[in-house]
Amino acid sequence: MAKAAAEGKKPCCLISELLAPFSDALPHMLNARKELLLAVRAIIDKKIELLEKAAAKKGSGPARQVEVK
Incomplete structure (x- = not known):
């Protein structure tokens, strides 16, 4: 791009x-930009992990453990 401008090309x-x-x-x-996207992804992954842990404690959601008697 800079070459084109230096050579007078449009x-x-x-x-x-x-x-x-x-x-x-x-x-x-x-x-x-790549580093920013990686940081955002890390934050989202951490938030998902925290939500899954909270759901497991409450006994709801896909992370709950069911005891069969």
Whole structure:
């Protein structure tokens, strides 16, 4: 993208045009996005785990244990 701008070429699309000034930072931005998504996933997984534990204590939901007599 930066090459195209330096050579005087028009960007191929609006997104390329918008990202052209940030082309050097783009890999860092994509890496930060991946790390953010991983952090959000970890939070969601932890919340699911806590909900399953709470459901097991209450005796409801898919995590409950049934005793057969």
